[in-house]
Amino acid sequence: MNLLEQTLATLRYILDSSSIVTGGAINPRHHTDWSHYAPACPGILLLPRTTEEVSKMLRICNTHKQPVVPQGGMTGLAGGGVPRAGDIALSLERMEGIEEIDPAAATMTVLAGTRLETIQQAAAEAGFLFPLNLGARGSCQIGGNIATNAGGNSVIRYGMTRDLVLGLEVVLADGRVLNLMNKMMKNNTGYDLKQCFIGSEGTLGVITRAVLKLHPLPGDVTTVLCAPADYSSAVRLLRTLQRKVGTPQAYEVMWPAFYRLGVDWSGQTAPLPDDKPIYVLFESTGSAEALEALLADAFETGDITDAVIASSHTQARQLWKIREATGEFPVRLKPLNFDISLPIGEIDAFIQDCQQHLDSRFPGHHTLYFGHIGDSNLHVTVDLNSVPEPAPVEALDELVYTAVGARKGSVSAEHGIGALKRDYLHHSVTPEALEVMRQLKQTFDPNGILNPGKVLG
Amino acid sequence: MNLLEQTLATLRYILDSSSIVTGGAINPRHHTDWSHYAPACPGILLLPRTTEEVSKMLRICNTHKQPVVPQGGMTGLAGGGVPRAGDIALSLERMEGIEEIDPAAATMTVLAGTRLETIQQAAAEAGFLFPLNLGARGSCQIGGNIATNAGGNSVIRYGMTRDLVLGLEVVLADGRVLNLMNKMMKNNTGYDLKQCFIGSEGTLGVITRAVLKLHPLPGDVTTVLCAPADYSSAVRLLRTLQRKVGTPQAYEVMWPAFYRLGVDWSGQTAPLPDDKPIYVLFESTGSAEALEALLADAFETGDITDAVIASSHTQARQLWKIREATGEFPVRLKPLNFDISLPIGEIDAFIQDCQQHLDSRFPGHHTLYFGHIGDSNLHVTVDLNSVPEPAPVEALDELVYTAVGARKGSVSAEHGIGALKRDYLHHSVTPEALEVMRQLKQTFDPNGILNPGKVLG
Structure with missing residues (x-):
């Protein structure tokens, strides 16, 4: 038996069989075609219904040193939820629902698999705003939003997802359940551990529940x-x-x-x-x-x-x-999209740098610039149809991210690192910081079972 | 030679002698009388002028396994900066100054020893608001504010200090310098390491510089x-x-x-x-x-x-x-102050619980309740003059913090844990979370030299 078969045997022995799906059911779940990155379907999809089940699943995988890829709504743009051959996928989709809305505290307690749109609607019905807003709202899940520290259009006013999370429940790689649920804006009791998991793309723990901060409904716009x-x-x-x-x-x-x-x-x-x-x-x-x-x-x-x-x-x-x-880019162009950020005062100069480099390397290129500049976020889209040479993606990536690094910008503003930007992280992160990130990973996941190949590689 | 003398010899060999002060100069620096907690003066006070000096100092102390207590303006209320006998104190007071105000990015870059009031004034002169505001503004330093994740009166509108920090420079226990300086609101490049240091009260690293987020000046009030x-x-x-x-x-x-x-x-x-x-x-x-x-x-x-x-x-x-x-409590009362937080909907019920317990245990007690309830923060002050029995502080602590724990509150809203609340942390933090905090401490400071005895004990 190989590793995957051994783990499967243990999972089947311990868990309800309805929470285990086998046989290539994974790739069709993606909203984006990732076949260039992950040609093989994973053999196993786990569908826990409770935190306890997540805990059992991770404990088993950790014992077998079996890689696990946590999955939300599969709408991410950096490949953070895409399994490689031999990975087990663990989807939170059955852990869905709103547990409580507390109007006095202005909080909502939810399970990680709850869709963003469901949360937005429930908040509005209770007279509040949950301000996180993304095009993928109908499919993406709050656990994935938190794991990727999602951004969106309202960051300038309400902050990133990090700023909308008051408490978390997280299952660690070895199955320990960390209860960090909290309804208070002010809470200085030791290290704020939830911050480690927000934006770590499932590499340090699996988020199972959250307490979200609600805002007052805005007036007329x-x-x-x-x-x-x-x-x-x-x-x-x-x-x-x-x-x-x-x-x-x-x-x-x-x-x-x-x-x-x-x-x-x-x-x-x-x-x-x-x-x-x-x-x-x-x-x-x-x-x-x-x-x-x-x-x-x-x-x-x-x-x-x-x-x-x-x-x-x-x-x-x-x-x-x-x-x-x-929204029409995928239909009308062959878009290569960059999600970057720069100090606000540098954005215009960056565009000039970038345009100059592109002009000299890819004459005739068609490139679009737009963004949420109030929160330092610029999007750059190059139409690959205008760059006729074969396989220019790596060259374009390197060109744009080098220009970002030169102006102390960030190679990922709101989409995360996932699998796609891993090799460019060094443009925005110092070697010392990368080393400390690796130490953190080692602390939380010594066997390296959680989403290997993502963020740090 | 004992440990302190050995370390001192190495420090004197490596460093400029003007950055080393010996001989009981520490205790008079406190704004609060801590003699009951730390009867002995530390033997050595270090006064670095640069990040490089901080790095050398920590590297030496780490090699000798010599405990170091980082100090800001010494205005903290939980004893986080108070040295014990045998500790070396490391004050950031000479690393003072504003390096840059970037009006386009709405950021200010400062050295850790800069006083809060200096920052507030510089922001106002540049047409911005730095909204952190505390009674101690004239003495406290931004490094200490960040290390304790300070709160204050404006949290309901602008958040805690954590929400006002975009970037940090931190020196780790082994002297490695971590450059996490960043001017961008959106930056998802790997783990957000700065979050580990904010609110960790100098137990995971020493903060040397910061990028602060500025807000627009408010209109008429x-x-x-x-x-x-x-x-x-x-x-x-x-x-x-x-x-x-x-x-x-x-x-x-x-x-x-x-x-x-x-x-x-x-x-x-x-x-x-x-x-x-x-x-x-x-x-x-x-x-x-x-x-x-x-x-x-x-x-x-x-x-x-x-x-x-x-x-x-x-x-x-x-x-x-x-x-x-x-402001007159210390003069007119013998105050025992509690800084706690509770889910906003529970605050009134908590006061009833607390008052009932106090009435039955300390009849005749005089207790005051007030707070910033919009951000879940309640202050409770018991006048010890109204509780005539000897040494009632531990009994009162236990009574109040137990009542806090029973309503899922927090034993520290904005003052931190320091030395004073360490033994009550378990009322608000689960054993699993405490264990993970200890793992983090071990990762960042394997020799346990940074502020031992604080936060986790």
Whole structure:
């Protein structure tokens, strides 16, 4: 018997057979085609219903030194949940449900397999906002969101997933259950262990439950599309907006090539002329009068040269359609997407660096720049159709990530490292920090069974 | 030669002699009298000027297995910076200064020994708010604030110190320098190692530099004192305020005995009658009209029975004087202060539990309840003059912390564990979590030289 068969025999002996699925049922579960990365289907999928079952499963795998890949909704973009040949997949999908909403504490207690959309809806029904919001909301699970410290559009106002988690229950590699459930904003009782697991992509433990922080529902939203004079004007506008009107719910910057393509694909007449150097789409929940006064001032000082305030929900939706062109990237382009971050003051200079390197290495390339700059996050998309040479992905990765490293940026803003960015981590992380990360991994998972090959390799 | 003398000899050989002070210069540095805890002065005080010096010092101490106590402004309330006999103290006070303010990124880069007040003032001069605010602002240092994850009055709006730190430089026990400096809100490149050091009270590493997150300066503040019908009305008022006007800058709840004493000590006529069941002092930066409408509604529904809106800065200061009675506790009482947190919905029930236990064990006790309930933090102060039996501190500690544990509260909200609360940690932390904390300590500091006797003991 090989390792996988030995582990399977023990699992079958200890566990209810309905929680074990065998026979290549895994790859069709992915929302993205990962066949280039993981050609073989894993042999076993585990489907625990309780924390106790997760604990038993991990204890068995740990004893056999059998690699395990924790899985959420399989919507990740860095391959963190993709099993390799010989891995066992452990999906949290049956551990689904909201255990409690505590309106006094403004918290929600959930099982890890609960879908994000379910959580958003339950929060709204209770008169609260759970502000994490991603395109994958209908499929992704909160356990995966926490394990990858997911970002999204509202980070500028509400922070990353890390900032929305008050407590966790985690099963360690050896099956120990760590109860770190907590409803309090202030709790300084020793090391804040939950922080180790948030964003560690299932390599240090398996998240089974969480206490989430709920926010007040926001008031009416005003949607504005405007054209700042240049990038520094866009940053200045953001800071003034925060000071005078309140931090916006979203602050999306689009460079011209992206704007033109967004207008074109959405089939509308351009709401602002398409020859501006930069565009910002933002949502404010502050006073409408204060916002109008601020925009008038910004015209006066020359920080913006044009603006549209959406006068109806329909018009606001039309403006958002421009930004949501990204949803059509997979259909209309052959996109290579970068999720990076940079100090906010460096983003424009980075784009110039990047464009210059691309121009000289890949003449004729078609590259789009856009992002949530208020939280330092830039997205870069290169259309591989415009780069006709064979297998340019590694060259493009190296080019972009080297430029990121040169400006002290981060090779992963919100998507994580997973399998795809592992080899580029050194552009943003020092050798000493990598060494300490390896020490942490060794402490929590001495046999290296949890999601091997991910994050640190 | 004993251990201390051996270490001193090596330190003198390697380092500039001006960075080594010997001979009992330590205890007078404390802002609190710790003589009951640490009767002996440490023999050596180290005063590094650079990260490199900190690194050399720790490398030497680690080689000799010599215990080291990192020190900031020595204003902590849990004894985290107090040396024991035979410990070396390492003060960061010479590593002082602001390295950079980046207005585009809204960040400030500082050395660990920089005083909080210096940082607050520099932020304000640059048009930003650094929202961490404590009574000790003139003496405490940012390194200590980060190492203890300090709280303060503005946590409800801006979070704990943890939420205000984007990057750190840390020297590990063996002298390795960990550069985790980062200006980006979004950065998912592997494990977020800085989280390990924030709140670990110098037991896992010595913080030498930090990147802080700056906030926009708030607009005009309205100060309100009101009397909710009961505790649940006070919580409901908070949630409505957050939804309709915006999260307040402060939301301070006072129970009647505290209110009466605050009015009395401040020498003013009671702004609200002193027979109400509960009082809330809050500061709103939202629209004044929205706030007035909300208060009118709250009268209507019966959630509040009385309220004063400060009509001037002077009147606002008068209202705050009631809450600031705490500043006179050490002079007018013999206070035993508890800094605890509880799920917000449990705070009132906890007070009833606690009062009942105190009544039966210490009849005639004089106990005050007040806190920042919006962030789950309750302060309880027992006047030891009202508890005449000898040495009641341990009995009171045990009584209060047991009641906290029974309602899943935390024995330390914002002051940390240090030396004083170590033995009560088990009321809020499971044995499994304590075991994992010890594993982390072992990983970062295998010789146990960093602040031994603190946090985990």
